[in-house]
Amino acid sequence: MTALEQLEQFQQQFSAMLRSPLDRSTGTLRARTDTYARELVQSVCDAGVDPRERLAVYNRQYWFRLFGVLQQEHRLTVALLGAWAFNDLATQFLVAKPPQGHDLGAIAEGFAAFASAMLQRKEIAEALAIDRAFRTAALAPPERSLHIGPAEAARLPVARLVWSRSLTLVEEHWPLVTLRQRLPNLVDDTTAPLPAPHESMATWAIHRTEQGLRCQPLEPLHAELLHLLRTHAIGEALAVLEHRRSSGVVAARVKDWFAADLASGFWTGLEGNP
Numbered sequence: 001m002t003a004l005e006q007l008e009q010f011q012q013q014f015s016a017m018l019r020s021p022l023d024r025s026t027g028t029l030r031a032r033t034d035t036y037a038r039e040l041v042q043s044v045c046d047a048g049v050d051p052r053e054r055l056a057v058y059n060r061q062y063w064f065r066l067f068g069v070l071q072q073e074h075r076l077t078v079a080l081l082g083a084w085a086f087n088d089l090a091t092q093f094l095v096a097k098p099p100q101g102h103d104l105g106a107i108a109e110g111f112a113a114f115a116s117a118m119l120q121r122k123e124i125a126e127a128l129a130i131d132r133a134f135r136t137a138a139l140a141p142p143e144r145s146l147h148i149g150p151a152e153a154a155r156l157p158v159a160r161l162v163w164s165r166s167l168t169l170v171e172e173h174w175p176l177v178t179l180r181q182r183l184p185n186l187v188d189d190t191t192a193p194l195p196a197p198h199e200s201m202a203t204w205a206i207h208r209t210e211q212g213l214r215c216q217p218l219e220p221l222h223a224e225l226l227h228l229l230r231t232h233a234i235g236e237a238l239a240v241l242e243h244r245r246s247s248g249v250v251a252a253r254v255k256d257w258f259a260a261d262l263a264s265g266f267w268t269g270l271e272g273n274p
Helices: 003-019 038-042 051-073 075-081 083-096 104-108 111-119 122-139 150-158 176-182 220-231 234-244 247-263
Strands: 160-163 168-172 202-209 212-218 267-271
Touching: 003 038, 003 051, 038 051, 051 075, 051 083, 051 104, 075 083, 075 122, 075 176, 083 111, 111 122, 122 168, 122 176, 122 202, 122 212, 150 234, 150 267, 160 220, 168 176, 168 220, 202 220, 212 220, 220 234, 220 247, 234 247
Parallel strands: none
Antiparallel strands: 160 267, 168 202, 202 212
């Protein structure tokens, strides 16, 4: 075997060792040193310490680092599930979708969909969606907010709004956004009880402003309007809303909401029918 072939074998075996899931059977996370490739173990200098135990240090650090990243990105979900159950779910996800590249933050991509499908619990699905909304707001690139001048004002009835990439509308049946806001900055082993449900579904706008992340509760009619504006031109959205609701109520509120949302940077431009 050539030197390059030996190096390639070592890299493959070392990577397999790192990705080897930690054993949970004893109630603590332990490295399964018996699964390490014999050639890899033999390549490690003794130095007075069992080579398997030296490799186990890397194995544990790898998983603890990944758990830490996923926990920080899903603080609300961790609080509801508990760190032990969350780490089990994270292990299944990372085995099915091993990290690629050097950006550890990217390992969270796809986790929410995976966890929702695995657990099929409504409150956890909502928690994952809220965590994802916070992540989206934090990672979205800076954008210039929409400015309405005379030319833009003339287009409004037939134009569609271009939404800020930092903005997500989330719906909740439990006060989970508030719960997340009250969690400590550092994730710990504390499990938060599920709060009592709302009397009716609540909607929040989660986005980033120049002052930082913002969570804005929305009145039901306001939320309904924003959902319509996601899929309709502005004039069409207003017409649908007026058909569903009292036109007097809509007219009295929409102008104020639109001005406030515009000032908050919900939109970055107009598209269609220039």
